[in-house]
Amino acid sequence: MVAIQNSKLSLEFIPKGKVLSKIKSNIQEMAFSFWWDNWLGSGPLAFSRTEGGRPGNTSVSNFWNEGQWDLQKLNGTAPAHKISEIMQTAIYYNPDLPDKPIWTPTVRALRNKLPTDDRVQIFCGPTVTRCVCCSMHALEIVEHLFSSGNFARIIWKKYGGHVGIQTENLPLRLLLMKWWMTKACNAVQKLILDTLPIIICWNLWKNRCSSKYGAKNTSLTRVLYSTNSDINLLLRSNFPVIQWPFNWGELYSFIENVQHHTTITQVKWTKPDKGFIKINSDGSAMTNPGKIGGGVIIRDQQSYFIHAMAFPLGEGTNNYAEIEAARIGVQWCLDNGIPRVHLEADFALLDRG
Numbered sequence: 001m002v003a004i005q006n007s008k009l010s011l012e013f014i015p016k017g018k019v020l021s022k023i024k025s026n027i028q029e030m031a032f033s034f035w036w037d038n039w040l041g042s043g044p045l046a047f048s049r050t051e052g053g054r055p056g057n058t059s060v061s062n063f064w065n066e067g068q069w070d071l072q073k074l075n076g077t078a079p080a081h082k083i084s085e086i087m088q089t090a091i092y093y094n095p096d097l098p099d100k101p102i103w104t105p106t107v108r109a110l111r112n113k114l115p116t117d118d119r120v121q122i123f124c125g126p127t128v129t130r131c132v133c134c135s136m137h138a139l140e141i142v143e144h145l146f147s148s149g150n151f152a153r154i155i156w157k158k159y160g161g162h163v164g165i166q167t168e169n170l171p172l173r174l175l176l177m178k179w180w181m182t183k184a185c186n187a188v189q190k191l192i193l194d195t196l197p198i199i200i201c202w203n204l205w206k207n208r209c210s211s212k213y214g215a216k217n218t219s220l221t222r223v224l225y226s227t228n229s230d231i232n233l234l235l236r237s238n239f240p241v242i243q244w245p246f247n248w249g250e251l252y253s254f255i256e257n258v259q260h261h262t263t264i265t266q267v268k269w270t271k272p273d274k275g276f277i278k279i280n281s282d283g284s285a286m287t288n289p290g291k292i293g294g295g296v297i298i299r300d301q302q303s304y305f306i307h308a309m310a311f312p313l314g315e316g317t318n319n320y321a322e323i324e325a326a327r328i329g330v331q332w333c334l335d336n337g338i339p340r341v342h343l344e345a346d347f348a349l350l351d352r353g
Contacts, residue, residue: 033058045082114142132218134218158248180193185256188238228248278299280297280299283325288318
């Protein structure tokens with residue numbers, strides 16, 4: 001995660017603990033980790049322990065009994081100063097719904113915590129303040145920079161128009177909520193509606209810092225290109241097998257029509273020909289190349305079990321693991337006087353061989 005550290009453009013790497021403390025869990029199935037998930041909303045309980053060692057990975061459900069917290073179990077396990085807070089935490093138990101993490105928005109702009117000119121004046125006294133992004137040179141305040149300024153309005157309209165979101169004359173908080181509350185038709189659209197407003201704000205801020213402190217002039221083209229690039233990177237990272245259009249208009253139309261198709265292929269064991277035994281082999285690699293291993297199971301024409309084995313194969317590629325697993329299976333049959341074999345493996349190189 002990144003954040004703005006000062007008035008210059010910089011990145012601050014936020015420790016994992018701080019990130020986890022910003023994620024609150026909506027408990028419905030109570031499958032969340034008692035120690036490691038932020039189901040209380042004040043950070044993982046593991047960070048509040050005073051004892052040494054590492055706590056286990058027990059779930060919240062272990063401390064909930066017949067519709068209420070089990071105080072006896074909590075007294076024996078939870079940090080003493082946290083028990084009162086736990087007892088006051090409401091549980092909306094619904095076993096049919098899975099638990100889900102909820103990201104609590106911490107956009108600095110919403111809290112007016114960015115070093116815009118109006119904020120800097122508080123610490124250094126009167127100074128000239130003007131927005132470097134707009135030709136009108138209005139006062140540089142958060143709302144102008146991210147939502148009401150002419151430069152920001154053009155950016156929001158460019159992206160909101162295709163989505164059907166009215167972006168004009170809205171304060172930043174309402175603008176973000178409009179995006180986040182728009183109903184999505186599929187998982188990809190949900191990802192874009194949740195993430196794109198943050199990407200836009202980030203690129204507006206980068207443009208402001210580059211123009212104010214760097215050697216670059218404010219550029220609508222650069223912000224649009226950078227935003228499109230970030231969107232494309234997001235989609236390629238989450239859905240790498242799909243070729244995503246780069247142009248926003250084409251991309252959003254494509255996203256709206258994305259459909260999830262599930263293909264079911266029946267996989268079953270078939271008998272070998274009469275007089276033959278069957279070898280089923282498989283190989284795998286933890287990374288490719290990396291640590292590899294294989295396995296073999298051998299059955300006769302009536303599907304009766306004859307032999308099975310699993311073995312490490314050292315370092316190599318997944319192709320080598322597949323071939324070696326098949327070879328070991330065949331070799332075992334030959335060594336045990338079984339010359340008539342039917343080899344079955346899900347590996348194309350063997351077919352071509």
